[in-house]
Amino acid sequence: MRPAVLVLGLLVAAAQGSGYQRVPGGEYRSVLKYEDLKGSRAVAAFELMTQPVTNGEFLKFVRTHREWQRGRALPLYAEPSAYLSHWQTPTALGPVTSARQPVTRVSWFAATAYCEAQGARLPTWSEWEYVAAADETHRDARQDPAWRERILAWYARSAGAGLGVVGSTPPNVYGIQDLHGLVWEWTDDYSAMLVSADNRSQSEADRARFCGAGALAVDDRENYPVMMRVALLSSLRGADSTSSLGFRCARSIR
Amino acid sequence: MKSVSRWSRPALWFCGLLTAATTALAAQPPLPGDSVLQLPGVFVDQASRRFTLATRRGQPQLISMFYANCQSVCPLLIETSTAVVNTLEPAQRSRLRVLLVSLDPARDTPAALAQVVRDHRLDTTRWTLARTEPAVVRRLAAVLDIRYRQLEGGEFNHTSVLILLDGQGRMLARTEQLGARPDPQFVAAIRGALQQGK
Secondary structure, eight states, X not given: OHHHHHHHHHHHHHHHTTOEEEEOOEEEEOSEEETTBOSEEEEOOEEEESSOOBXXXXXXXXXXXXXXXXXXXXXXXXXXXXXXXXXXXXXXXXTTSOTTSBOOSXXXXXXXXXXXXXXXXXXXXXXXXXXXXXXSSOSOOTTOHHHHHHHHHHHHSOGGGOOOOTTOSOOOTTSOXXXXXXXXXXXXXXXXXXXXXXXXXXXXXXXXXXTSTTOEEESOTTOHHHHHHHHHHHHOOTTOOOTTEEOOOEEEOO | OOOSHXXXXXXXXXXXXXXXXXXXXXXXXXXXXXXXXXXXXXXXETTSOEEOGGGGOXXXXXXXXXXXXXXXXXXXXXXXXXXXXXXXXXXXXXXXXXXXXXXXXXXXXXXXXXXXXXHTTOOTTTEEEEEOOXXXXXXXXXXXXXXXXXXXXXXXXXXXXXXXXXXXXXXXXXXXXXXXXXOHHHHHHHHHHHHHTO
């Protein structure tokens, strides 16, 4: 009985994947500069999954939450032609998709539902950007040319190379992996990004559209990798999904 | 043709969630999978009446999100809705309802919404101003593709858009053209929807 329980425990641990890591709170300067929000931003301590959610983990989720299976998920919440379309069947990955790859082609609604089922939530943009500013030894490595080069090399890599598996990049100073170099990630507040095509030549129509005040500008035009994320997130609808967009969950610390 | 079984689960889930008022709804066919009216959550209107979106099926309606405290674009949103409605013939006008949901549930109490109704002299037989809990606000904004962010001072920065839903809650058209001169394509879409619903 006892060994069986132990094995079960190990299986459960493996199935739960990477687990959460506590991230201490702090202040940082966001690349996003809002008219009403300049200077440093405070981020409260929180917990973040050390790796993105994998195909294997999401498969377990849809087996118990059948309403999120491909073909069952409401089109309102997940664009049917894209949602989990790389899996062989709604409940099997098939030979070309690895359980250890990050899950992609998931909508914001599906990602939110996954995290909520864990008693968690998606990280906010501020939380994500704060943690993603770090390298292996510094909490803010963004001014380091070598750090930028390394990330840009990933963007330059051919998409045809196929997705890697989670845990393939070194943990940053917080112990979090794969923030760069694997997939882009949903944030809880993706829809708070109101970016117009070009703030410098914003037309009257754009001003009206975005209520005028609080327009978003870019503070650091050199930080291309983060701006790519902003551009992507600001262009998506909640039911959309793409082949390079995944997610991880976060938890507030009470 | 979509299979019936595909929709049975959400329908059951819905029935479990909602109260007596929706028992009658269970007898109706399920809403289509892309219907906004499927979104669960309890809303409260300017007269403190509770309702769910599913109870608003049957006729085309305009929907958008706003907040009562808004000084600039939100009044324009209401004016635009009024202008759009006024271009319709009286018979059509009486069949088009408008639902504005608050982005600011912390401050937009039913009393605050009722004040907006009075300020703009809105006809509550057709206009509903409503609030709901924050999680439902985020989900509704996501399905409507309305982007918003609360500013440091408590105001909101948000997409100003009018969306036309058909009688089943599917999004038929949207316009971001605000002002006294309504978007002619959008008005044509409303006329078409009202014609269909006859």
